[in-house]
Amino acid sequence: MRVSEDLVSDVAEVLLSEEQIAAKVAELGKRISDDYAGRELTLVSVLKGSLPFMADLMRRITLPLRIDLMEVSSYGGTSTESSGLVRILKDLSAPIDGRDVLLVEDIIDTGLTLNYLIRYLKGKNPNSIKVCSLLDKPARRLVEIPLDYVGFEIPDAFVVGYGLDFGEVYRNLRFVGVLRPEAYES
Amino acid sequence: MDPREQTEHRPGATAEPDASRGARSGPAFAHASEAEFARILEFYQVAWEYEPHVFPILWDLDGNLLESFAPDFFLPELELFVELTTLQQRLVRKKNRKVRRLRELYPDLRIKLFYARDFRALMLKYGRSALVSELSGTLGQVMPHPDEDGSPDSEGRLEGLDRLGGPSGGADRGKSGLDGEQQPHYERRSRGARRRAVRRAAAAAAHTPATT
Numbered sequence: 001m002r003v004s005e006d007l008v009s010d011v012a013e014v015l016l017s018e019e020q021i022a023a024k025v026a027e028l029g030k031r032i033s034d035d036y037a038g039r040e041l042t043l044v045s046v047l048k049g050s051l052p053f054m055a056d057l058m059r060r061i062t063l064p065l066r067i068d069l070m071e072v073s074s075y076g077g078t079s080t081e082s083s084g085l086v087r088i089l090k091d092l093s094a095p096i097d098g099r100d101v102l103l104v105e106d107i108i109d110t111g112l113t114l115n116y117l118i119r120y121l122k123g124k125n126p127n128s129i130k131v132c133s134l135l136d137k138p139a140r141r142l143v144e145i146p147l148d149y150v151g152f153e154i155p156d157a158f159v160v161g162y163g164l165d166f167g168e169v170y171r172n173l174r175f176v177g178v179l180r181p182e183a184y185e186s
Numbered sequence: 187m188d189p190r191e192q193t194e195h196r197p198g199a200t201a202e203p204d205a206s207r208g209a210r211s212g213p214a215f216a217h218a219s220e221a222e223f224a225r226i227l228e229f230y231q232v233a234w235e236y237e238p239h240v241f242p243i244l245w246d247l248d249g250n251l252l253e254s255f256a257p258d259f260f261l262p263e264l265e266l267f268v269e270l271t272t273l274q275q276r277l278v279r280k281k282n283r284k285v286r287r288l289r290e291l292y293p294d295l296r297i298k299l300f301y302a303r304d305f306r307a308l309m310l311k312y313g314r315s316a317l318v319s320e321l322s323g324t325l326g327q328v329m330p331h332p333d334e335d336g337s338p339d340s341e342g343r344l345e346g347l348d349r350l351g352g353p354s355g356g357a358d359r360g361k362s363g364l365d366g367e368q369q370p371h372y373e374r375r376s377r378g379a380r381r382r383a384v385r386r387a388a389a390a391a392a393h394t395p396a397t398t
Contacts, residue, residue: 141298
């Protein structure tokens with residue numbers, strides 16, 4: 001993997017500008033504020049990719065709410081070794097039984113991680129679980145899970161920025177962009 | 187008679203699932219990408235079955251089965267079939283045609299075609315881009331056995347394999363990582379898988395009257 005000193009130069013195209021993202025986050029925050037009025041809302045951010053989105057979204061929601069963070073291991077198996085099973089690397093820090101949980105994700109593509117997380121969280125007896133994802137890449141979907149709040153439906157391209165990474169890099173870009181193939185083919 | 191009336195198939199309900207080939211039992215994969223895909227499903231605790239159903243999709247005027255199709259994976263909890271198409275473009279077209287035919291005959295069945303680009307993106311997402319060349323295309327295929335019948339199996343895999351130059355392999359074989367002692371192991375399992383597929387197709391055909 002070859003990363004340029006100037007991260008922006010590794011981006012072939014800006015898919016979503018900082019301004020577009022900010023406007024959408026504000027819109028989602030308003031909708032969520034309306035929908036969850038009078039309820040016990042807990043936002044659960046799925047680390048690490050959703051961190052910037054979570055930080056911006058929570059400040060656009062006008063209701064009293066709690067936040068929590070979760071992290072699950074990502075697949076990294078090879079053709080020769082067993083990769084085991086998905087694990088919870090960081091669990092919730094407070095109970096969610098009886099609360100209305102909104103899972104905050106950066107992107108949904110296959111839906112495999114989300115499917116696992118929802119099954120896991122249902123075991124903690126929340127009043128409801130819904131999903132808010134900044135990006136939706138339906139072309140890659142394997143597990144059909146209803147997404148209650150979606151920022152943008154994006155084309156089938158490898159995107160980075162605003163929390164999304166490639167090899168743990170590019171998360172700090174302020175926009176969402178399509179990574180140049182040279183950046184991941186080298 | 188409308189073939190759909192004769193061959194209506196509910197996912198997971200019929201077509202003799204083979205219990206010995208269920209999740210975590212180490213089925214005989216015909217392609218390295220299928221094994222990798224199975225590992226991903228295992229990792230995320232999604233139940234899967236490998237080629238559990240063979241669907242008749244074409245008959246002659248006398249009702250004899252001409253062609254069948256066995257999607258690579260069935261995910262019972264999701265009621266979804268998944269077909270990986272990481273082979274040559276010519277085979278992709280053939281699979282596209284089979285999937286179209288399958289959807290015509292079994293409209294309630296859900297099937298997802300996973301193209302080479304999808305698989306590549308999945309590997310990229312999981313930081314496994316270096317594996318792509320080993321797992322996709324001809325390099326990821328299992329070698330056919332020289333005494334196999336020459337007819338294409340339900341996936342048309344033999345067609346692609348023949349192009350490698352038979353059991354001794356083509357010029358690209360050395361890159362595959364399947365050379366040497368590993369090959370006989372894959373060959374044996376691949377033949378068994380194909381025989382089971384043929385038996386199931388024949389059984390299905392026996393229960394399928396002529397469609398004209």
